[in-house]
Amino acid sequence: MATKIHKLLLTTTLALVVLFTNSKAFANDAAASTEEAFNPGEMIQHHITDAPDWHILTIDGHDYSIPLPVILYSSQRGLDVFSSSRFEHGHVAYNGYKLEHGHIEAVDASGAADHSVHLYNVSITKNVASMMLSAVLLLVLFLTIANSYKKRQGLAPKGAQSFFEPIILYIRDDVAKTMIGPKYEKFMPYLLTIFFFIWFNNLLGLIPAGANVSGNITFTLFLALATFLITTLTANKYYWAHILWTPGVPLPLRIIILPLEVIGMFTKPFSLMIRLFANITAGHIIVLSFLGLVFIFKTIAVAAFGVPFALFISVLELFVAILQAYVFTLLTALYFGSAVHAHEHDDDHAQGHEAAH
Amino acid sequence: MNLITPDFGLFFWQTITFAIVLFVLGKFAWGPIMSSLKEREDSITDALESAAKAKVEMASLKAANEALLQEARLERDKMLRDAQTVANNLLNEAKDKALKEGNLLLENARRGIETEKNAALAEVKNHAVNIALEVAEKILKRELKDNDAQKALVSEYLKETTLN
Numbered sequence: 001m002a003t004k005i006h007k008l009l010l011t012t013t014l015a016l017v018v019l020f021t022n023s024k025a026f027a028n029d030a031a032a033s034t035e036e037a038f039n040p041g042e043m044i045q046h047h048i049t050d051a052p053d054w055h056i057l058t059i060d061g062h063d064y065s066i067p068l069p070v071i072l073y074s075s076q077r078g079l080d081v082f083s084s085s086r087f088e089h090g091h092v093a094y095n096g097y098k099l100e101h102g103h104i105e106a107v108d109a110s111g112a113a114d115h116s117v118h119l120y121n122v123s124i125t126k127n128v129a130s131m132m133l134s135a136v137l138l139l140v141l142f143l144t145i146a147n148s149y150k151k152r153q154g155l156a157p158k159g160a161q162s163f164f165e166p167i168i169l170y171i172r173d174d175v176a177k178t179m180i181g182p183k184y185e186k187f188m189p190y191l192l193t194i195f196f197f198i199w200f201n202n203l204l205g206l207i208p209a210g211a212n213v214s215g216n217i218t219f220t221l222f223l224a225l226a227t228f229l230i231t232t233l234t235a236n237k238y239y240w241a242h243i244l245w246t247p248g249v250p251l252p253l254r255i256i257i258l259p260l261e262v263i264g265m266f267t268k269p270f271s272l273m274i275r276l277f278a279n280i281t282a283g284h285i286i287v288l289s290f291l292g293l294v295f296i297f298k299t300i301a302v303a304a305f306g307v308p309f310a311l312f313i314s315v316l317e318l319f320v321a322i323l324q325a326y327v328f329t330l331l332t333a334l335y336f337g338s339a340v341h342a343h344e345h346d347d348d349h350a351q352g353h354e355a356a357h
Numbered sequence: 358m359n360l361i362t363p364d365f366g367l368f369f370w371q372t373i374t375f376a377i378v379l380f381v382l383g384k385f386a387w388g389p390i391m392s393s394l395k396e397r398e399d400s401i402t403d404a405l406e407s408a409a410k411a412k413v414e415m416a417s418l419k420a421a422n423e424a425l426l427q428e429a430r431l432e433r434d435k436m437l438r439d440a441q442t443v444a445n446n447l448l449n450e451a452k453d454k455a456l457k458e459g460n461l462l463l464e465n466a467r468r469g470i471e472t473e474k475n476a477a478l479a480e481v482k483n484h485a486v487n488i489a490l491e492v493a494e495k496i497l498k499r500e501l502k503d504n505d506a507q508k509a510l511v512s513e514y515l516k517e518t519t520l521n
Binding site for chain 2: 048135145150219277281
């Protein structure tokens with residue numbers, strides 16, 4: 001058995017050495033030609049950041065992309081709306097604006113950046129379009145499901161209804177009821193919405209040529225901020241007492257705990273923001289890195305290793321997509337729970353803090 | 358680095374999109390779905406409860422039936438026993454009565470016999486007395502003549518006198 005594995009390893013190593021020597025030769029050939037060098041960092045950056053148009057693919061140096069509306073506002077120039085195709089993928093300036101590394105800048109007549117113009121860019125970018133697509137999907141899907149609940153009153157669920165019902169019940173029973181307690185009901189719409197919103201955006205991001213919306217810091221910032229605001233605004237006196245004058249500890253400790261608890265109010269949603277952003281973006285980067293290896297070594301043989309690894313990570317990302325949506329929802333429910341808990345559950349408080357850190 | 362710089366445009370559109378999704382789904386999807394689920398769970402709980410209740414009722418009904426049956430059985434036994442007792446009593450009474458009647462008849466017969474016997478005896482006694490008186494009269498009559506003649510007379514009379 002052991003000798004067999006040794007043999008296999010030896011063969012693989014030899015094969016790799018041969019391949020890489022060859023690839024080096026090919027790379028040299030490529031450099032000799034007019035092709036521009038492949039920059040994996042740039043490629044990955046391009047994939048995980050936002051863009052004014054929805055880029056699908058590039059063939060022979062020609063970019064194919066879906067043009068999206070560019071909406072710009074500045075007090076100097078007023079409102080400007082035009083198609084992102086006017087920039088011709090950043091090659092030309094249009095109407096006093098130009099595309100610089102995915103960012104739209106105002107330019108003056110000579111083509112230099114005009115920093116005096118304070119630009120509000122509310123374009124329907126790739127991320128915005130993808131997010132709106134997810135919103136449409138959510139609305140169509142769950143309104144249909146809600147309709148089938150009305151039509152099939154009292155009957156067993158069917159179709160999409162029976163696929164999503166266990167998930168909805170799980171969020172209700174094992175997330176909301178467990179974490180929040182008897183007052184869970186008023187938080188259910190928010191919890192269900194963020195769960196499915198995050199999940200759907202995660203999944204849309206995994207589709208090739210998809211946008212990295214849920215791995216965008218703005219997206220996670222918004223959701224974390226919403227969770228923070230709801231937690232703070234619904235908090236009862238026990239929540240504030242817990243933060244400002246922690247019960248059950250000696251006086252000097254209370255003074256030490258006070259700033260920690262106040263900082264904790266903000267670090268909790270902050271961790272939500274970073275966790276989702278980092279997990280989703282990291283997943284995209286890993287998949288792109290494995291695929292990028294093929295182009296770095298410029299040989300199709302590396303694909304034999306790169307593609308299965310990328311596939312493996314992609315499948316893992318499918319799991320991460322729902323896991324991160326669940327984690328975000330669970331922790332959100334936990335923070336809501338700490339905000340509305342009645343006083344007698346001191347044990348739950350302690351547990352909640354541990355889970356949060 | 359623009360990777361970790363929040364973008365105003367996305368935030369702006371996300372606020373609008375998320376608000377719409379949250380509002381529409383909250384009002385037209387989550388609300389009806391949650392209430393339907395709750396309704397269905399309640400109806401299942403009710404059905405289970407009523408089934409359990411029916412089971413208990415059934416058991417109590419069965420127990421009641423059993424008790425009723427047992428009671429009926431006891432009643433029947435009691436009735437049989439009573440009937441038996443009544444019949445026995447009647448029989449005994451009849452026997453007693455018959456016995457008494459028989460005894461009474463026997464007693465009467467015996468008394469009649471006794472009376473007849475006594476009357477017969479009295480008659481015999483009277484007859485004997487009369488005979489004795491006759492004999493005594495004749496003896497007295499003869500005694501006055503002589504002793505021998507008297508004796509012969511007595512025996513003569515005695516011969517004459519039969520005791521029937």
